[in-house]
Amino acid sequence: MRNTYLITFILLFISVYTFGQKIIPLNQRIPLDKSVLIDTLDNGLTYYIKENKEPQQRAELYLVVKAGSLQETENQQGLAHFTEHMAFNGTKNFPKNELIDYLQKAGIRFGADLNAYTGFDQTVYQLPLPTDDDELLESGFKILSDWASAITFDDTQIESERGVVIEEERQRGKNVNDRFNKKIIPVLLEGSKYADRIPIGKTEIIQNFDKDTLRAFYNKWYVPHLQGVLVVGDFDKEKIKTYINKYFSKLKSTSTFLKPKKYRIPDNIQPKIKIVTDSEFPYSVISVLYKHPSKTLKTSADLIDAIKKAAINSMFSARIQELIEKGDAPFLNASASYSSFQGGIGDLDAFSIQVVAKEASKIKLAIEGIMSEVNSMIKFGFKETEWERIKKSFLNSITNSYHEKDKISSKVFINQYLNHFLKGESIISMDYSYTFYSDNLELISVNDLNKMVKTWVSESNQIILLKGAEKDKEILPSELELKEWVNNSNNNIIDYVDDIIDEPLLDIENLNGNITSVKEQKQTKSTEIKLVNGVRVILKSTDFKNDEILFSGFSSGGVSLANKNDVASAKLADNIINSSGVGKFSATQLQKMLSGKTLGVTPYIGMYSEGIKGFSNNNDIETTLQLVHLYMTQPRVDSIVFKTLKNNYKVAIEGKSSNPISVFQDTINYVMKGKGAWAKDLDIVDLEKINLKDVEQFYRERFADASQFTFIFTGSFKKDSLIPLIVKYLGSLPSDEENEKYRDVGIKPLSGKIAKNVYKGLEDKATVVLSYHDVFNFSEKNALVLSALKATLENNLLERLREKESGVYSPSVNLSLVQIPRPYYSFSISFNCATNRVDDLIRATKEEIQNLKNKGLDEDDLLKFNNQKIRQHQLNLRKNSYWLNYFQSVVLYKKDINLITKFDERIDNLKIQEINKKAKKYLNPNNITQLVLYPEMLEELE
Structure with a gap:
């Protein structure tokens, strides 16, 4: 009996974290936020529903699939991501591109609102919808259900989408960072399945996969027990539950025993070191990573650990910034933090250090400088004054969040539920967080933090990376030197001195003012x-x-x-x-x-x-x-x-x-601003x-x-x-009423028709910018007309260049309306593409512009524009930042202060005939610019 009591006492003792006379129960599970309804249908599909009032009359609908690139076979690499693309190219209830068309007419923007992404072990679809239209809201669940089980995989659409996915890789990659990643990621992920399953996949597979192979991936992994539906918004919970049952309860799983395999990244006992160079990289950047097992946030102990890590991150970052500001830093810039490893893969965290050397010859000084700070932190620890400041900041932050708990955006809750569904993390209520911080933050001592940080650095599970300029290759250190510099920077370590001024911010004596009028x-x-x-x-x-x-x-x-x-x-x-x-x-x-x-x-x-x-x-x-x-x-x-x-x-x-983009941007700036002292970059x-x-x-x-x-x-x-x-x-500020006004200093686009090619870069990647610009008579109506043309042109180019030509991933149309010093507008069309497609895609772009001039908008175009504008305006009216910018524009441009109250009226007064008449004028300006960035290897062929 005594032994039983002793064991019980020991278990009790080790399950608490002792701070003097107070304790925090370590094994206490964090209670689930009761405001969210979580349930599972008979087929295994999990759903989350939460009523939330911000933003008003809006809901976030997400479909989450516990499958990504890790679930691909060798001949499926890239098909998890390809499947995500096909969800927008035809489903049972929305064939081909009808889904995007339907949602755009309802005021939902493709890309900005409607979107999706694919990771190593997840695929997530997001659909924000208004809730003041029951038919539209219910359609949202039909769409999610179609994505979950009824993507059509039309043969023609698959063929067309191959080019789009290739262009997505080109747009996001084909640059110096992409080239570095291809050399560094195999080191970071060595020995793991992650290294062989980068979500974008392999180009040769994307170009040649058998269509049934794609369908096989979808049929195997898009099954209810691996899917979650997350819904948060301004609605009635019971209505949403009815929709989920209606559209998801009949879905069937091919195998309820199928579960994605868990993969890990193996430890490395000895440091891994990699040095890479590139001719387009101008700096010397050293990264040092120390891998650690991650822990899912489930208990109060986990939360205490998370608070400690955040505190150490904040205090050490402040030290680095202080060193830089004092001018004492032997490096250009540096950062360090404990966070998830490579975005949270492999159940790993990492303490990551990064330092930028002032020049390649000073890499050793930079490394020794940042590692001295790290070693000082480990040896001497943090000061009570540092921890006191962080405690104040943390308590202030959690108090602010608590006061705003009824104004939290629905997307914040969605992210919590994603982590719960995918990782099993706790869903922590704001009440619990506030109470936990209030009760326990003072119980954490600076010694607790200093003990934790000592565990962050060791030579096991260490990775050292150096990214440098090709021109500096001969003077870069060897891998052995790099290792020595990082791991033997223990000389001249000094303790941190906390520099504080304890004085009032401002002498507030004799500060007086008066009001002369109130309106x-x-x-x-x-x-x-x-x-x-x-x-x-x-x-x-x-x-x-x-x-x-x-x-x-x-x-x-x-x-x-x-x-x-x-x-x-x-x-x-x-x-x-x-x-x-x-x-x-x-x-x-x-x-x-x-x-x-x-x-x-x-x-x-x-x-x-x-x-x-x-x-x-x-x-x-x-x-x-x-x-x-x-x-x-x-x-x-x-x-x-x-x-x-x-x-x-x-x-x-x-x-x-x-940097090719920087060189190209200089050309764009010159063409669009001129090259006077005020216009050009320093x-x-x-x-x-x-x-x-x-x-x-x-x-x-x-x-x-x-x-x-x-x-x-x-x-x-x-x-x-x-x-x-x-x-x-403000009333006591000095004034002399000089009535100064800005000057026109000649910043304006070059006039006429300009075509220029720039040759810079190594990859088969072109960047195209077409600009149509001119002076115009600014009015709110003309601004709306131009906005309607911009929105329609963007939709048309998306359909033509992406869907029909399969030559572009995401063409962009930017509208700039300048009122100071003189009113002018600019349509800037930009996209990335293969170098051998430039002429064809520019021609296609100009054809679409000409079609818009000739045919103008139709009723559907205007409906999409109007609804999207109205929906966005409804959201904007509930933002302090929107009102701030509005009043600023009223003052700067001398507008009617009540203009905002007439928004719906101005939208209703937009007439197709008037827009189409002005389209011929605005899309046929006197000034047209065509700029193309090509890789430098093509310059010799010109």
């Missing part, structure tokens, strides 16, 4: 205030979030007002000032002082305006306004920060010449002209006159509480 805007439910110093303030109180305030203050001017010789200094002024801190605080000291607060304040200087933008909650809005006051009256310039930023810019500029010559005195002077000039500024506040504030603070901190 209520009834239609927009906003208030406009004028302060005695000329500052204009627009306030809109909302209930979209429980404790969120967004703000923006701005005035006309910007870099356009700089003297020609000072343009380079003007362009970098905001970045240098913002990185230097403010008032008496350096950037690092400021960050430490603000720990545990919810706020962000960022000054900026654009080409035609300058301003300050940010966010806060109600508790911290006074501190936020103090920072605004400081940035406008006491900017700080730090010579060390200035030197560091200049060096970073120099490295980036020098590296551009080896080069090395410009960089050398910048001096700190000019930077500070230009910044001060731009913010010296508050009378030119308008401030906008949107969010969950009480006007009676906010207005006195605005009066105090």
Whole structure:
């Protein structure tokens, strides 16, 4: 009997985590969030249903299949992903492309809303729908059911889709990162099935697989017991349950015993080392990874461990950033964190370190620098002051989340349910999280963190990677040297010193202001205030979030007002000032002082305006306004920060010449902006002209006159509480009423018909940009007409270039409407393709543009555009950021403040005849640009 008691006592003792006199039960399962209904149909299909009010009248519908590329046979490589593509190319109830057409007419955007992805062991389909249309909502479950069991795999559609999948690989790959990955991934995943089952598959299989092989994969793995339906949104739960039973209960499994095999990535006792170079890579980047077994988050102990890891990540990242800001870092940049290994595969985590050397000859210094910081962390540990700041931040973050628990987006819950279905992770309610953090965070000591971090680094399960420039190949270290530098950087390790200023942020004595006028805007439910110093303030109180305030203050001017010789200094002024801190605080000291607060304040200087933008909650809005006051009256310039930023810019500029996209972008910028001092990007010559005195002077000039500024506040504030603070901190800003205005500095596209080929790069990959642009009379109606043309052209090009030509994965049409300094529009059509298809696809694109000019929109085109615009507008009206941007545009472009209330009316007034008439004008401009990026090997053939 005594032995039984002893065993019981031991089991009890080892099942708790002891902190002084308090304990946290380690083996206690995290309770399941009771607000979600989880059940399983008789056929094995699992479903999740949760009622959620944000966004209103919307639902997220997901179909999840526990099968991906790992389930492919040798002759099926890439077919899990191909199956996902075929889901949009015809199902039982929606043949061919009728599915996309049907949803677009209902206001759902292909790609932006309707989408899917394939991983190693999962395939996920997402379908967001409005819930104010019962027929449409029910159709969503019919669509998910079709994806689950009734994809048609039409022979013609399969043949057509081969080219699309090949082009997806070309668009996402065929670049330096892709070439590196092909050399590095075999090292990272060596000895595992993962290395042989990259989801995109093999090109030769995609081009030649037998159609029945594709169908065999679908029939084997798309079975109910491996599928989950996840539904979260603003609806009645019982109605959704009825739909799930109606459309999924009759699905049958071919074998309920079929389960995907679990695969792992083997350990490596000795370090793995790989050095790779490429002619298009300008830097030297070293990565060090230490693999660790991952643990599914299920118990309170798991949650404690997750909190500790997050805390260590935050504290160490802060140390690295502080080192860089002080100018003491022997590297250009660095980062380190404990997280999932390669996105969470193989049931592994990793402590990953990455460092960028200042140049190839200084790789050893960079490695020794970052490893010294790692070894210092392990040897000396963290300070109580560091942990206290992180605790404040964590408690502040969880408190903010708790206060917003009824405003959480449905997608947040979807992601939780995905992890529960796929990995068995707990679904943690916000109430539980808040209570757990509140009760247990103080029980974690800094010693607990210091013990944990000592387990993160060892030579077993270590992988060391070096990515470098081909031109530096001769001076790069050997694998043995690399290993020695990483694992023997134990010299000159010093303890961290926490630099803190314990002083008030701002002397708030003698800060006074007054209101001269108040005007209520009834239609927009906003208030406009004028302060005695000329500052204009627009306030809109909302209930979209429980404790969120967004703000923006701005005035006309910007870099356009700089003297020609000072343009380079003007362009970098905001970045240098913002990185230097403010008032008496350096950037690092400021960050430490603000720990545990919810706020962000960022000054900026654009080409035609300058301003300050940010966010806060109600508790911290006074501190936020103090920072605004400081940035406008006491900017700080730090010579060390200035030197560091200049060096970073120099490295980036020098590296551009080896990057094909950067070279091509320079050409695009020249054609679309011109090449004056204000239009062109900074080069090395410009960089050398910048001096700190000019930077500070230009910044001060731009913010010296508050009378030119308008401030906008949107969010969950009480006007009676906010207005006195605005009066105090904004009303006391200096002003001289100079009434400055931006200048036209000649930034505009080159006129006429321009065609230019750029030759840069190694792969069979071309990038095409076609631009149609011209000046026009700006009006809200003309802007809508152009938007309708853009949306229709994008749909037409998707159908033509992707579905019919099978030559492009995702053609893009971008519409730019510029009002300052003069109104002009630009349609930019861009896509990637094979080099031998460029001429055919450009010709096809121009044919579609000509067809749109000749035939115009039809009723279906207008229906799709109108419904998508209305659906998006409904969502936007519940966002503080949307209202903030709206009021800013009202002020900058002198619009009617009530324009937003007439949105539906403007949509209803759009007439096909008027759109089609203007299509002939807008799609037949005087200025047309055709730019193509080819690989350099083709230049010799020209």
